[in-house]
Amino acid sequence: NAGVTQTPKFQVLKTGQSMTLQCAQDMNHNSMYWYRQDPGMGLRLIYYSASEGTTDKGEVPNGYNVSRLNKREFSLRLESAAPSQTSVYFCASNDQGSTDTQYFGPGTRLTVL
Amino acid sequence: AQRVTQPEKLLSVFKGAPVELKCNYSYSGSPELFWYVQYSRQRLQLLLRHISRESIKGFTADLNKGETSFHLKKPFAQEEDSAMYYCALDYKLSFGAGTTVTVRA
Numbered sequence: 001n002a003g004v005t006q007t008p009k010f011q012v013l014k015t016g017q018s019m020t021l022q023c024a025q026d027m028n029h030n031s032m033y034w035y036r037q038d039p040g041m042g043l044r045l046i047y048y049s050a051s052e053g054t055t056d057k058g059e060v061p062n063g064y065n066v067s068r069l070n071k072r073e074f075s076l077r078l079e080s081a082a083p084s085q086t087s088v089y090f091c092a093s094n095d096q097g098s099t100d101t102q103y104f105g106p107g108t109r110l111t112v113l
Numbered sequence: 114a115q116r117v118t119q120p121e122k123l124l125s126v127f128k129g130a131p132v133e134l135k136c137n138y139s140y141s142g143s144p145e146l147f148w149y150v151q152y153s154r155q156r157l158q159l160l161l162r163h164i165s166r167e168s169i170k171g172f173t174a175d176l177n178k179g180e181t182s183f184h185l186k187k188p189f190a191q192e193e194d195s196a197m198y199y200c201a202l203d204y205k206l207s208f209g210a211g212t213t214v215t216v217r218a
Contacts, residue, residue: 043208098203104157
């Protein structure tokens with residue numbers, strides 16, 4: 001099993017460009033999450049999907065949109081990238097929500113110039 | 114408001130010395146707390162969680178509801194313990210800012 005996979009691994013964007021970060025899990029988990037990791041701030045939740053067909057905002061949702069395409073896939077879209085969105089993005093999944101262990105992807109390092 | 118506080122950004126200890134990573138949380142309910150670890154060039158993974166009451170790789174963590182703390186301890190640090198450690202609270206899926214541990218030979 002690959003666990004949680006993310007594409008791309010690295011990306012450089014210009015301000016105003018758009019892109020979609022892809023995440024997939026093969027563990028048949030119900031819940032999926034997107035975090036951003038910034039120095040001195042730890043991980044902050046952007047959006048999550050408790051189950052297929054549902055999505056909810058996390059702590060820092062502004063500037064992002066998500067799609068839970070099916071049970072396996074959860075994508076994060078930046079419609080108009082800004083330098084403040086330069087970060088490392090992690091996708092995670094688990095089976096039973098916030099009280100359950102999360103399994104993380106390898107991360108996507110995004111730079112917005 | 115910061116729900117999980119890890120006061121130390123950096124922690125450097127000698128091999129064989131005890132190491133303690135502090136974690137305090139703000140939550141009035143019954144918390145579920147986790148320690149996650151990220152070794153160099155590896156993905157973030159669970160180290161231990163309070164409900165399991167396990168000792169993983171020699172690490173233990175005790176939940177102190179009175180002090181709202183979940184400090185991580187290991188009596189004898191090893192070089193392979195060098196990593197970034199995150200304390201996390203289930204409420205709002207809150208993570209601390211992380212502590213980078215360096216174990217020197």
